[in-house]
Amino acid sequence: xxxxxxxxxxxxxxxxxxxxxxxxxxxxxxxxxxxxxxxxxxxxxxxxxxxxxxxxxxxxxxxxxxxxxxxxxxxxxxxxxxxxxxxxxxxxxxxxxxxxxxxxxxxxxxxxxxx
Amino acid sequence: xxxxxxxxxxxxxxxxxxxxxxxxxxxxxxxxxxxxxxxxxxxxxxxxxxxxxxxxxxxxxxxxxxxxxxxxxxxxxxxxxxxxxxxxxxxxxxxxxxxxxxxxxxxxxxxxx
Numbered sequence: 702x703x704x705x706x707x708x709x710x711x712x713x714x715x716x717x718x719x720x721x722x723x724x725x726x727x728x729x730x731x732x733x734x735x736x737x738x739x740x741x742x743x744x745x746x747x748x749x750x751x752x753x754x755x756x757x758x759x760x761x762x763x764x765x766x767x768x769x770x771x772x773x774x775x776x777x778x779x780x781x782x783x784x785x786x787x788x789x790x791x792x793x794x795x796x797x798x799x800x801x802x803x804x805x806x807x808x809x810x811x812x813x814x815x816x
Numbered sequence: 817x818x819x820x821x822x823x824x825x826x827x828x829x830x831x832x833x834x835x836x837x838x839x840x841x842x843x844x845x846x847x848x849x850x851x852x853x854x855x856x857x858x859x860x861x862x863x864x865x866x867x868x869x870x871x872x873x874x875x876x877x878x879x880x881x882x883x884x885x886x887x888x889x890x891x892x893x894x895x896x897x898x899x900x901x902x903x904x905x906x907x908x909x910x911x912x913x914x915x916x917x918x919x920x921x922x923x924x925x926x927x928x929x
Binding site: 705707741742743744746757791793804805806807808809810 | 820857858859860861862865905916917918919920921922
């Protein structure tokens with residue numbers, strides 16, 4: 702595997718289900734990100750991790766719970782979601798965060814549908 | 817706060833036509849500017865970037881010039897191909913400390929043979 706991979710690619714869940722999204726980066730990066738992509742809206746940054754420590758949480762509802770067990774893996778745990786949470790969830794990684802721009806590399810995303 | 821405004825799509829062009837996708841931004845200071853491209857079923861990829869005023873970013877025949885006086889970063893290509901069909905995102909990032917990238921809403925480009 703190369704780059705940033707995400708599983709599953711598609712997920713359909715009911716509002717009472719609990720599921721998890723997985724992201725893995727094979728680039729040796731130290732920072733990882735979760736974004737939400739909804740139709741006709743800008744990408745929304747949800748969470749940022751640097752060296753497994755959360756550095757940004759953009760007022761995301763608690764029904765989304767991130768986990769970063771190591772610098773290569775990032776999870777997004779989902780529970781009691783709402784239909785408006787249906788979207789494409791993108792994971793990204795970068796070499797690091799800090800001064801100077803660090804290019805973010807994106808995975809293909811997980812298309813989530815909440816019924 | 818920071819914001820990026822792109823022209824709404826979809827944009828439909830014939831092969832070999834000239835492409836312009838407009839992008840303007842609002843930000844204090846001197847952000848870096850980017851164009852990302854998202855092909856069907858894939859994540860976003862960095863297409864080109866410019867880090868200071870009057871810089872021109874270029875890649876794969878695409879170009880964009882950082883215009884501070886008009887706060888714009890319009891994407892252009894002289895002759896589009898069917899393979900350029902994708903969604904294009906304009907974005908900005910501030911320098912210093914943690915860099916948050918602010919994206920536009922994306923412009924879908926469809927190139928027909």
